[in-house]
Amino acid sequence: MKIVLRWTVSVVIGLFVGAIIHYSLYRIGLPLQPFIYMSF
Amino acid sequence: MSQSTSPSLAAIETAAPPAAVDSAGHRANPTSPAGERIFQHLIIGNVFLISVLVGFLVCCIIGWVESHQTPFKRFLRFHHWINPQTQFYPTVSQMIETAKLDAQPDQVLVIIGSDSILFGSGQPVRQIWTNHLQELLGPKYKVVVMAYPGAAFADSGAVVAEALLKQNEKVLLVSHLFIGHLNPLDKAAHPHVFWEARARHLLLDDPDREAEVQKAIASFSEPAKKDDAAHKPNADPEQEAKKALAAAAERGRRREMPLGFGLDAALRFNDLWTAVGYRNFFTVWEPLSKDKFYWARKDFPDPERPTPLEARNPPRLYDEHMNLIRQWSMALTRRGADGRWEEDSASRSWTDFEHLSRVAMPAEVRKRTLAVVTYESPFYRRDLTPDETQQQQLGLQGTVRRMNEAGYDCLTVGADFSIEDYFDVIHFAPSGGAKMADTLAPELKKLAKQLGYVSE
Amino acid sequence: MIFLTYWFYVFAAIALPAYWLVRHRTARLILLLVTCVVFHAHFAGPAGVIPIVVLAVLTYLIGLTRQRRLCVLGIAVSVGALLFYKYAMFLCLNVIGSVSPTAGQSALAFAERGMPAAPPLAISFFAFEFIHYLYDIRRGSPTLKNPLHFANFAIFWPSIVAGPIKRYEQFVPAMLDGAGATSIDYDSIAYGLFRVTIGFIKKTAADGLTAYLAYCLPAPVNAPDMSYAARFAGFSLPERWMMLGMLSLRILWDFSGYSDMAIGFARMMSIRIPENFNWPYLADSLADFWHRWHISLSTWIRDYVYIPLGGSRHGLMRKASNGLIAFALVGLWHGAAWNFIAWGVYHGVGLAIVSTYRAALGPVGRTLHRWLSVNRLITWAVTLTYVTFGWLLFFYPVQDAWRMFMLLFAGHR
Numbered sequence: 058m059k060i061v062l063r064w065t066v067s068v069v070i071g072l073f074v075g076a077i078i079h080y081s082l083y084r085i086g087l088p089l090q091p092f093i094y095m096s097f
Numbered sequence: 098m099s100q101s102t103s104p105s106l107a108a109i110e111t112a113a114p115p116a117a118v119d120s121a122g123h124r125a126n127p128t129s130p131a132g133e134r135i136f137q138h139l140i141i142g143n144v145f146l147i148s149v150l151v152g153f154l155v156c157c158i159i160g161w162v163e164s165h166q167t168p169f170k171r172f173l174r175f176h177h178w179i180n181p182q183t184q185f186y187p188t189v190s191q192m193i194e195t196a197k198l199d200a201q202p203d204q205v206l207v208i209i210g211s212d213s214i215l216f217g218s219g220q221p222v223r224q225i226w227t228n229h230l231q232e233l234l235g236p237k238y239k240v241v242v243m244a245y246p247g248a249a250f251a252d253s254g255a256v257v258a259e260a261l262l263k264q265n266e267k268v269l270l271v272s273h274l275f276i277g278h279l280n281p282l283d284k285a286a287h288p289h290v291f292w293e294a295r296a297r298h299l300l301l302d303d304p305d306r307e308a309e310v311q312k313a314i315a316s317f318s319e320p321a322k323k324d325d326a327a328h329k330p331n332a333d334p335e336q337e338a339k340k341a342l343a344a345a346a347e348r349g350r351r352r353e354m355p356l357g358f359g360l361d362a363a364l365r366f367n368d369l370w371t372a373v374g375y376r377n378f379f380t381v382w383e384p385l386s387k388d389k390f391y392w393a394r395k396d397f398p399d400p401e402r403p404t405p406l407e408a409r410n411p412p413r414l415y416d417e418h419m420n421l422i423r424q425w426s427m428a429l430t431r432r433g434a435d436g437r438w439e440e441d442s443a444s445r446s447w448t449d450f451e452h453l454s455r456v457a458m459p460a461e462v463r464k465r466t467l468a469v470v471t472y473e474s475p476f477y478r479r480d481l482t483p484d485e486t487q488q489q490q491l492g493l494q495g496t497v498r499r500m501n502e503a504g505y506d507c508l509t510v511g512a513d514f515s516i517e518d519y520f521d522v523i524h525f526a527p528s529g530g531a532k533m534a535d536t537l538a539p540e541l542k543k544l545a546k547q548l549g550y551v552s553e
Numbered sequence: 554m555i556f557l558t559y560w561f562y563v564f565a566a567i568a569l570p571a572y573w574l575v576r577h578r579t580a581r582l583i584l585l586l587v588t589c590v591v592f593h594a595h596f597a598g599p600a601g602v603i604p605i606v607v608l609a610v611l612t613y614l615i616g617l618t619r620q621r622r623l624c625v626l627g628i629a630v631s632v633g634a635l636l637f638y639k640y641a642m643f644l645c646l647n648v649i650g651s652v653s654p655t656a657g658q659s660a661l662a663f664a665e666r667g668m669p670a671a672p673p674l675a676i677s678f679f680a681f682e683f684i685h686y687l688y689d690i691r692r693g694s695p696t697l698k699n700p701l702h703f704a705n706f707a708i709f710w711p712s713i714v715a716g717p718i719k720r721y722e723q724f725v726p727a728m729l730d731g732a733g734a735t736s737i738d739y740d741s742i743a744y745g746l747f748r749v750t751i752g753f754i755k756k757t758a759a760d761g762l763t764a765y766l767a768y769c770l771p772a773p774v775n776a777p778d779m780s781y782a783a784r785f786a787g788f789s790l791p792e793r794w795m796m797l798g799m800l801s802l803r804i805l806w807d808f809s810g811y812s813d814m815a816i817g818f819a820r821m822m823s824i825r826i827p828e829n830f831n832w833p834y835l836a837d838s839l840a841d842f843w844h845r846w847h848i849s850l851s852t853w854i855r856d857y858v859y860i861p862l863g864g865s866r867h868g869l870m871r872k873a874s875n876g877l878i879a880f881a882l883v884g885l886w887h888g889a890a891w892n893f894i895a896w897g898v899y900h901g902v903g904l905a906i907v908s909t910y911r912a913a914l915g916p917v918g919r920t921l922h923r924w925l926s927v928n929r930l931i932t933w934a935v936t937l938t939y940v941t942f943g944w945l946l947f948f949y950p951v952q953d954a955w956r957m958f959m960l961l962f963a964g965h966r
Contacts, residue, residue: 067144074145074750075152079160080380081753083370085557086289086357087184087381088350130828133744140747142739149746345671349558357559382761384768 160365163372164190167198168395173222173242177385178397180245181289184383185374185394188367189293192257196241197266204239205550206261207541210254210272213246214471217530219520222399226530233538237551244273248290249280250468251457256290259462260299267550269541270466274500276492277429277446279453282313288354293367296358303459317352409521410476418522422473423485426492438487440495447495454503463504465548467540469533470496472511474519506544510536554756555596555714556749556814564592565818572822573737581732582701585709585822592710597674604673608634609707612683616696616703624691628684635680637664638672643889675713677886681853682707686721688857697721702728711818715811717829717849724826731823738823745820752813759806762799769796770949781949782956793961800948801941805834808847834940837933839903842940850886854879869912873905880904887947892954896946903939 172195179185209215217225231240243254250272258270361367375394382390431441500507510533518529545551568588575581594602615627641664650657697703706721770781809830819826836842843851859879865872884897911918945954
């Protein structure tokens with residue numbers, strides 16, 4: 058039972074971390090501040 | 098006394114390394130924080146790592162799927178909440194799929210590119226000028242608005258048009274530019290569409306443009322000039338330091354663009370997380386959405402609202418707008434020997450413009466492009482002096498002539514529009530947009546016929 | 554932020570697997586050094602590498618001699634480099650310039666002739682580590698004879714840019730232990746990656762708070778018509794307290810997030826570096842707070858400023874003044890501006906009170922101390938409030954910070 062729990066937790070958190078790493082690549086590319094176009 | 102918790106360093110440096118693991122198989126340390134101990138009890142290291150890899154790869158695959166479809170199912174235009182003004186960056190692949198959505202096989206795609214003027218700032222989406230353009234052009238054409246505020250002449254819609262052309266679609270492009278001005282690649286406000294498309298090999302081959310790209314990449318890597326950081330008398334050093342840091346961060350970001358978009362072309366993270374941000378939840382705080390920042394962007398409506406005539410040209414902005422109008426023409430003209438105004442053909446502004454007009458797009462795209470130069474509102478133009486009016490005319494004529502020489506079909510719009518046709522100094526109200534559509538529709542039909550897209 | 558760049562991702566994707574696959578300890582250390590140099594050269598630029606290389610070589614050679622006077626000279630060179638590169642503008646304009654603005658401008662113009670466009674990357678960290686190294690050697694600690702060990706200590710990429718500040722007596726054995734593993738340590742890699750992820754999440758949350766606060770309270774250079782305090786006054790009382798809370802969370806997640814990433818990357822190479830933050834907002838006294846907040850910095854200041862000044866060995870008054878000097882330097886280390894010094898002094902004053910009230914107040918002090926010892930909730934609340942108010946000084950000019958503090962107890966205008 059304990060090993061099943063450890064496997065489950067390892068897989069779930071691992072998948073989450075993998076997604077976060079992928080997401081972090083998206084965040085890196087965003088500019089620091091948005092370009093807010095001030096119309097005339 | 099310094100904290101020396103280990104035995105003699107010399108002994109450590111020369112001794113054999115200690116046992117790698119304890120009896121439980123972990124590299125346990127009695128002083129590990131509680132979090133680490135919990136982690137080691139719950140997590141099996143290699144299972145975790147494999148799951149990380151799997152999770153990452155699954156995201157890449159979903160990203161690839163997202164890049165071949167559009168999340169924008171009822172798309173009208175990239176309004177305020179789904180454009181870079183609010184940290185939302187539709188990817189070029191998503192834009193291409195959006196343009197093709199519901200298009201019939203033989204339809205001519207009329208891509209509306211560039212900035213807020215053709216986007217229809219000030220025109221509610223039900224009154225946007227492109228609706229009237231679509232009516233005038235008829236069912237053989239499909240008008241798609243790929244413009245958004247701040248986009249450059251050769252970015253956004255122009256890139257989409259080029260990518261569609263490469264896919265053998267029938268494409269026409271409508272793009273706006275200001276008098277005598279085109280953005281070089283390294284100065285564009287929203288360069289991401291071009292760089293993305295280049296990294297994904299969606300663009301036509303153009304050696305002249307690629308030479309500009311290489312120059313831009315080289316300029317990104319130039320170190321900060323010391324004069325930029327030099328202390329200015331009476332300036333606040335702390336603010337100067339902050340500005341220098343922000344400028345360095347922006348330079349670093351631009352320098353990373355080729356690599357970043359190269360990675361994105363393989364891993365498709367922008368496609369996935371932009372689609373998630375549109376459909377499910379957004380994750381970036383930005384000042385305009387405030388406490389609704391996490392909302393899915395599909396839940397934000399197009400916010401453009403009509404402005405009453407009396408609110409359109411606020412007096413507090415009058416001087417600023419008049420100065421802008423004057424500045425646009427000043428660098429392009431000079432007084433001749435006879436005292437009359439003439440184009441200053443040798444000026445850096447014109448030589449840069451001529452060069453940029455040729456490298457902004459490949460020739461095959463240029464000949465499909467209707468380049469639009471617009472007049473400012475007569476509310477301001479009527480107050481120009483005769484000299485200033487003449488300078489502006491020369492600037493406009495010079496712009497149109499040079500663009501036509503570079504292979505575009507260039508024309509001006511707005512010379513005879515009224516104050517009511519404008520929403521502010523340069524953007525059109527719905528009536529002005531409709532007049533613009535009236536002007537552009539015949540030109541587009543003529544272009545389509547010349548290109549063999551339509552027979553009449 | 555250096556770890557959040559595409560170049561770094563590619564670098565880590567190459568450097569870490571290469572490190573894991575090399576099994577020989579010396580080869581691993583050489584590879585580690587090469588990756589550290591590549592990392593530093595990329596982010597600092599070729600010219601930016603020169604200061605750290607020069608100071609590292611000097612420090613290493615002086616360390617070999619073990620000559621006490623040379624150690625003092627080496628320490629002075631590191632201090633001088635830090636003062637020149639990081640504090641020249643502040644010293645010229647704010648210190649000399651406060652006495653004579655013309656002299657200050659002239660001094661700055663002279664200094665700028667030799668100054669690069671930006672201070673060398675990581676100067677605050679490697680200067681402190683070199684000072685620590687020579688100081689400890691001067692006091693009899695062993696020398697790092699192996700140049701490979703010293704070089705890796707000097708330029709270790711996970712911690713060089715933003716800490717934790719390392720101690721060689723802890724770091725080198727940990728590095729040798731990690732580099733000496735004969736099999737890939739999946740558990741360390743897993744935990745390290747998990748720490749890096751936690752750090753990223755914290756940093757991302759902190760960036761959101763930073764963006765929100767910068768929008769609510771823009772810098773006067775962007776909004777010249779209103780000071781920070783004037784804008785703060787425009788918010789309701791609950792909103793002001795909420796922003797103060799956000800400020801506290803923002804700086805904790807920003808700093809500790811970066812430390813998490815540094816610690817995580819080091820653990821991915823099986824190298825343990827000490828924790829730098831230990832739930833600081835759970836501290837139940839100011840002394841406890843400084844045992845939990847930026848631990849590597851506070852212990853460095855304790856060991857190389859406070860104790861050499863005399864520490865607590867010369868009576869209460871000296872203890873308090875040594876603490877004030879030490880914490881003023883803590884503040885100054887964070888930034889070259891008066892508000893940072895004020896923040897440091899603010900904490901110095903608080904610590905002086907906390908550490909001396911029992912003796913200073915006699916029986917009353919002892920009674921108070923006993924009462925506080927059994928009412929930890931109160932001491933926690935007071936500590937958290939004191940620390941939180943201090944962030945106003947950290948982020949805003951002194952005058953604005955004071956007015957904003959008063960506005961926390963005033964009504965909405």
